[in-house]
Amino acid sequence: MAHTQQPSFGTIYDARPKTQWMEMPASVPGCPPGLEYLTQLDQVLIQQQVEIFEAMTDIETKNRYAIKNTLGQQCYFAKEESSLFQRLCCGTGRGFEIKVTNNAGQEVMRMRRKFKCCAGCCWCANSDTCAFYLEVESPTGTFIGGVRQSQSCWYPMYQVIDANERPVFNIDGPCCPCSGPCCTSDNDFxxxxxxxxxxxxGKITREYAGLMKEAFTDATNFAVTFPMDLDVRMKAVLMGATLLIDFMYYETDKNNDS
Incomplete structure (x- = not known):
């Protein structure tokens, strides 16, 4: 009779799902080191990690994002760097840097938004002083493009520029980019x-996360779609645009809620 070994009381099980990694592609001539993944993709999924401490205390923590392909295989990890003072006092308007690493832990991109005291209102975004602007570097220190908030009467609008600061794309958001348990549909930019x-x-889609997650956390999921043959630098800048949109419209400003 076969004997089935029973687990001892001291056995510890890790119930967390194992991360599946996208296979590292070969180097591509002319491609910034680390962006080779993007040569094989026409869509990436950007999933913000749920912060238990933040959900329990309402104290804003540093954002973290897993960046995956459509098979759920992770290719990048992005982590915010910002000061505790600005997270507590400036909320969603805080300045930040986001460091993007590949599966080997090597930094391959850096995204940066400076703090601006009066920025954010779409009506006044014709002035650089009042418009948010995100810079993207790859490798770190080499500017490859940026995303600038554009002036509008209501809709969220952005301009995507290349390394020579020439306009390449425009991004137009929905009339009401709402977030929460009462808004149960996806938002397309x-x-x-x-x-x-x-x-x-292309398209940047903020995906509805479900009733419980919408009600208790500000963690968001995005799908970013672009042409397969698009320059990887512009794919990276569109990823940066996604994170800028997340900060501007889907981060709950707990310090200013009333």
Whole structure:
């Protein structure tokens, strides 16, 4: 009779799902080191990690994001660096740096938004002083593009620029980019060309996360779609645009709620 060994009381089980990693691609000529993953992708999923301490205390912690392909395999990890003072006192308007590492733990991108006292209002975004701007570097120290908030009457709007600060894409958001248990639909931010033809080339979708998660955390999931043959630098900048949108519209400003 076969004997089945029973676990001892001291056995510890790790119930957390194991992370599946995307296989490291070969180097690509002309591609910034670490961005080779993006040559194989036409969509990435950006999933903010739930912070238990933040959910329990309402104290804003540093954001962290897992960046995956459509098979759920992780290719990057992004972590916010910001001061505790600005997280507590400035909320969603805080300045920050986001360091993006590959599966080997090597930093391959850095995204930066400076703190601006009066920025955020779409009506006044025609002035650099009042418009949020996110810079993307890859490798760190080499500017490859940016995302600038654009002036509008209501809709969220952005302009994506390349390393020479020339407009490449426009991003137009929904009329009401709401977040919460009462808004049970996805929000689409359309990526279009800036050459006057207004041709849609991609999309940033903020996905509805479910009733419980929407009610108790500000952790968000995004899907970013772009052409497979798009320059990897612009793919990286669109990822940066996604994080800027997250900070501006889907981070609960707990310090200013009333």
């Amino acid at each position: 359309l990526v279009t060309t800036s050459d006057g033809a207004v041709t849609q080339v």
